[in-house]
Amino acid sequence: MRDEDGGGGSTGSVVRLETTQLRAALAQLTTLADAVDSQRQQVTQETPIAVPSLAEGGPAALTAAWLRDQQPGLRDLLDLAVLLETHGGTATYVGTGTFTDARTRIPTEIVNALDGLDPDDPASRGALASMEDLLGRYAEDPEIGHEIVEELGGTGLVHVFDSLAVDPPSGDASPDEVNAWWSALTPTQQLAVTLLRGDKVGNRDGVPAWGRDLANRAQIPLVRKDLEDQLADLTEGQHGYEPYGRGYYLEPAEAQEVRDRLAALDSVDSTLDLGGRQLLLLDAYSGDQVHAAVAVGDVDTADHVSVFTPGFTTTVQGSLKGIDSDMATLRSRAQQELIRNGSLDTVATVSWLGYDAPQWDGVVFPSQSVASDDLARSGGDDLAGFYSGINASREQDPHLTALGHSYGSTTTGFALQHEGTGVDDAIVFGSPGLGTSDRDDLHVPDGHLYRIEARRDPVADLAQFGIDPTWLDGVDGLSAKDAEIDGIEYQESTGHSEYLDDGTTSQHNIAATVAGTGGQVHDDGHGAGDVLTWWPEWMR
Amino acid sequence: MVRRTSRGTLSAILFLVLAACLGGCDSDGSTPSKESTMSSPSTVSMESALARYDKMRREMIEALDEQIGQQSWGDAPNEDGIIRAACNDDQLAENVNMRTLVVKGTYPEKSWKRSAELVEGVGRKYGFDTIKVVVDRPGDFSMTGLAEDGASYSYGLRANTILGVHTGCHRWDTKPSSGG
DSSP: OOOOOSOOOSOSEEEEEEHHHHHHHHHHHHHHHHHHHHHHHHHHHHOSSOOGGGSTTSHHHHHHHHHHHHHHHHHHHHHHHHHHOOBTTEEEEEEOOOHHHHHHHHHHHHHHHHHTOOTTOHHHHHHHHHTHHHHHHHHTOHHHHHHHHHHHHHHHHHHHHHHHOOOOOOTTOOHHHHHHHHHHSOHHHHHHHHHHSHHHHTTOBTBOHHHHHHHHHHHHHHHHHHHHHHHHHHHTTGGGOOTTSTTOOOOOHHHHHHHHHHHHHHHHHHHHTTSSEEEEEEESSSSSSOEEEEEESOTTTOSEEEEEEOOTTOOHHHHHHHHHHHHHHHHHHHHHHHHHTTOOOOEEEEEEEOSOOOOGGGTTSGGGSTTSSHHHHHHHHHHHHHHHHHHHTOSSOOEEEEEEETHHHHHHHHHHTSTTOOOOEEEEESOSOOSOSOGGGSOSOTTOEEEEOOBTOGGGGOOOSSSOGGGSTTOEEEOOSOOEETTEEOOOOBSSSOTTOTTOHHHHHHHHHHHTOOOOOBOOOOOHHHHHHOOOGGGO | OOOOOOOOHHHHHHHHHHHHHHTTOOTTOOOSOOHHHHSOOOSSOHHHHHHHHHHHHHHHHHHHHHHTOOOOEEEOTTOOSOEEEEOSSOTTEEEEEOOOEEESSOOOGGGHHHHHHHHHHHHHHTTOOEEEEEEEETTEEEEEEEOTTSOEEEEEESSSEEEEEEOOOEEOSSOOOTTO
16 A cells, blocks of 8 residues: 555555555554553653653654554545455555545445445345444544535435344234344444334334334324325315305314324324423324323433323323323422432333223223223233333333323233233222232232222222222222321322322322332221222122 | 123213213313313413522521521432423413422431421412421421412422422423423
8 A cells, every 4th residue: 555645636556455454554553652652651750860752742752642643544544445345355446545545535435335235135234234333433523424424415324224224023022022133233223223114113112212212203203294194185175065054064084083193293292392201102003092102201221110001081182291291290209209218219200191091982882981991901911011111121120110090000900910011019099990800910019019099089999890909909008198297187189080189198109109219108998989899709 | 810890881881971070071081180280371481480489499498597407408419400391271381390409318307397387488478378298207207388370399308308399380481492
């Protein structure tokens, strides 16, 4: 090779680059610079007389600095050799062989290499993966990175990422298997997969929260566009039919369903805009309702994670914001409990609206009715996978708490009947039943399954889906009553919908359980409704 | 195997519908009734509300410092700033959990009740008229003050001492970016 610097240009003679020699030279350059510096410092320390040539800024120090200054240029030359390499570790090109010449050629050669890749060809994928270090280095180099992006253009970049993206395992893979696949990807591949295969990884249990979040956020504009197109198709030409008079046309029922799905996307969007959220689930198509799960905090790093499942009449468009607000406050309360107890642990709280909760308009349909456990049963299957995915996606399992309210507690109950969910604590509140009358069916450690029942909450005494949890052996009662101090009775949470209200004993108990601090206020008493739902053991 | 109770479906539906309405179902279908997020948003801006609650906390701490004993208060290290959340009744309003203030350690237990009275007294000046004592047992005390607009503060003592504030619904003059 020619090793003098200065001047670039495409004219010159044939330059021959040996990658082995260049790698060795780069290594020697580093060793040599380190040796000069080290010797200079050692001699300076051991010699009582100051030697000007060894001082800071003297010839020896400048020599070491010069040697280090040559490293980026030599690195460029080596990268060019790798990009041009045809076989046997040798590359040739017509040029000057200087560092500047090499640097000038690199963007074009990177683009040429990327252009030749075929996303469907495994060999191409391998070649691209081997270029990752090189691409990463120049992506951070403003000068060359800019040139590469300019030459590739948007389509070219998508093409590159498409080449890196690989499909996840089939849908029936376990969260552990999905995580094994994810972990085997390089960081660039993970990024490519989240951006270009978001519809396939955003909802996959076992993918870390950051990946799910990125993938699902990338899906929002695509899903919105698709739904808007559907709505345009459904309403096109409808203005011609006006059975209710001029200007009032009959819109097909499907159009309202699409509008509801678009409203759900709006709700997700505005919740994410609040900041500090992760979108762990977004499915606008598979159910009667849009499904979504939003975390407050970082599920990948939090020491304590809770997953809340709501019940009857909840939808993403109508309920997500309110539930997310509850979860934001619950997170604050749980973190306050931790620090009050001397711990600096962190908390993430998830609002899981990942199933079709029963709605008013489904009451008359047996399979969609709030009186049927069908929706809870199928939702429970998905919820169990979601729980498992949290543990599978992390090196260290968090303390995981399942929370279920009303019909959502029944869904939670069905989820907890799956083994291996990793749930450490569970609280059901205002529960009409857990889908079983046998505590042994619920895979939650002994002493860690709780129920809360406020006074005047008739739903909690329904026992519609298994016996009333109050009578289920091995389910500990937590209080919804307020404390009494100096003979003054303070307010308590009552009814079906105040369990998470700020400042209530029930909210404190839920926060203390999520935080894992203990210190809950217990209540094993029974109300009038419970007496009505008591069945002898042999009838359960 | 899951065993189901044999109940009449129609009666169950009627009971659930009744229960849901008793519980506070609303027209948009959301089950939880949230005083804090459903209450009408205040005309006070979020910036003003945060400044006001910051002042209230300073007064609470001053009262505690003067009458119970000087302590070093700081931001909770396990929180990274305010947490914003939406309000249902007004698309433009939000509620905020302010970063909790913390003392490493606590006061002598015999002065806990007095300290709670001091906090409560300052809180009442700022409209926190409803006091809920959540936990009161040896070595463990926690109370919450509630205001009409859904705002609340929490004061708790155990290994450490905490003072948190959750605002009611307010609109921002200048909405922060998504980062916080």
